[in-house]
Amino acid sequence: MHNRRDRLIAVLMVLPSIVLLAIFVYGFIAITAQTSMTDSNAMQRLSRLPANFIGLQNYTDLFSGPLDTRFRVGIVNTVFFTAIFITVCLVLGMLLAVLLDQKIRGESVFRTIFLFPMALSFVVTGVVWKWLFNPNSGINYLPTVIGLPPAQFRWFISEDRILEFNWQDLPTILAVIALSAAAMFTLWFAVKRKSRPAIYGFVIVMILSFLIFSGATGSMNALPNPEQHGFNLALIAVVVAAGWQMCGYTMAMYLAGLRGVSEELREAARVDGASEFGVYRHVVFPLLAPITLSAIIILGHISLKIFDLVYVMGGGDNLRIDMPGLNMFFETFRGQNFGRGAAIAMVMLLLVAVVIVPYLVNSFRSEAKRS
Template sequence: MRWLKNKDSLYGVLVLLPSVILIAVFVYGFIGQTVYTSLTDWGKDPSQALSANPQIRFIGLENYRELFTGLIDSRFRQDLVNTIFFTLFFILGCLVLGLGLAMILDRGPAGEGFFRTIFLFPMSLSFIVTGTIWRWMLQPAGGVNQLPTVVGLPKGEFAWLTSRQQVWQFSWNDLPFYTALVVSAVLIWIAVAAFRGGQRRRGWIAAGSAGLLLLWALVIGNRLQLLPYDEPHGFNLAFIGIILAAVWQMSGYTMALYLAGLRGIPEELREAARVDGATEWQLYRYIIFPLLAPITLSAMIILGHISLKIFDLIFAMAGADNAPTDVPALLMYLTTFRANQIAKGAAIGTILLILVALVIVPYLYNQLKSEVRR
């Protein structure tokens, strides 16, 4: 029996070995090569950038320092701000619209199958197709701006994809302070959840970390100067059209998730709540919404992953050279393949990888931990 068991294990290893080797080489090997390249000066000398045997020097974190504090890399910093705002509004829009559509369909209206297909249809399109369609619709001289003329009003003048107007501006020097506040808020939320779940040790660790971080933010963070001057950044109004297009495409995905979750809630549970005197709002607030929390978390992780590395939708809608709608993935393409600054492009790619990992890894850790407990 032991021989058969070992034989089965050997067959399993042999079957998995080719996939493991391919992943090790073409995924993690290339990630490692990209990280190493970001620590070099490849592309600093234009004559060496595309040379068959370029002379490359190791310069450590210099490329990262230039991206976050260099004089000529303010576009990258604005791109990061663009990504943060895009991610927030994209996730919020998809969750709210998807949940609303799911709640409507959950009531079983006439033609439910037809409407479900209509709502899911945008998801079947690629971002390139979506971007092309919405670019036509958001042309300054036509499309949406012409809609008011249908009822006799003057046409709209909003520059959907080219506006340079910014709102909610802040100085780049305030970034450490605001980052510390956001992380502290997350730690406090984790602490509250831990205390409610009876995990007191975890709760005290999170609460203590939040307190220390808040103390650092108030004493040091608001004095830390990343740049010797104020560099304002904010939300570009040109992103409104791109956010609308992205929400239009992906809200059907969240609708499908929420609809499956709503249909999985036993009707007896709802009836019991109604018998106990719960109003419709109380039913959703205290029973349905808490049961949908895991679905919301999963949707946020997937949507956040999409938004952080968004490229094709923006490329199709606004082009590669439209600075108001630029994002790090697009700048990485321009820096690497147009400016031939290979190392700096690799540094931008590594930063994107870290941002995505910050979203994905904790989620995967929690999922694996839950499966082990079961």
């Protein structure tokens, strides 16, 4: 149906968008990447002097330089925050969705209540929860309404930390995690499939582990001095605030998924003697697996980028809840160290890309197959 002229017009219509995104996304990322390999600072920029190329120095500094503890704190915080935030949103979102799926009277009222925080800005959420988390008022004083003593948790300024580890041990810890995963995987293959190469693989992994534990990594210290990191309990406050805002989102996704599970399918399971819980466990939940994956990815990229909520709650310099997004902003515009700021931004981009790119590739590959 499409003649040549119209096809040309079609391409011309999307061209501006494509060009804009090519510049604003890929062009700018390229410039940031380039900046991250220089010692660019405000002085050079303001007086139009060129920056010096310093290779990957900024990146090595971030992970092992004495001045960049803050970055490492932020990365560790992000990992813990992301893991807990996603778990909370998935579990609570699923629970709410299943509850709402029970043919509830007034369902739309409940749905509205669970979803409205999604319409708010993280800045609003931050301001409100900062007041609620004030350790000498707010949530802690809620028990006093019914005559109980106030709670003692310090929320976003708590200085407690659990699961501590030394950053110097990080290479070892990562190696152990990677090797145990590899060992489990090969063992599983060896047992399940009785596959000979897998057995060899398992043996190799065990030998590697032995080498590592016998001290091969002892010399691989990431830092000159020990540096303790761990899960800062203050992050719980951020998880609660962010979860309050975002778990309606997972609820909506799951609810849409649940509505897609046909009643015939459920009834068939019931006829087979499944209990109401069994219907969910064996019929409904497996069908929701792709939604869970989508939710993990959407929530994951939000939590890896989080900026405004912690900026508002922590005021900028509270390291207990610091995140790389905040660190980048201050390192760049307050510390005026643009090279370092660009490097932090690139690390953030990399983290997000690891999550997003396979997802996009997968989505569009399967779509291409379908069509």
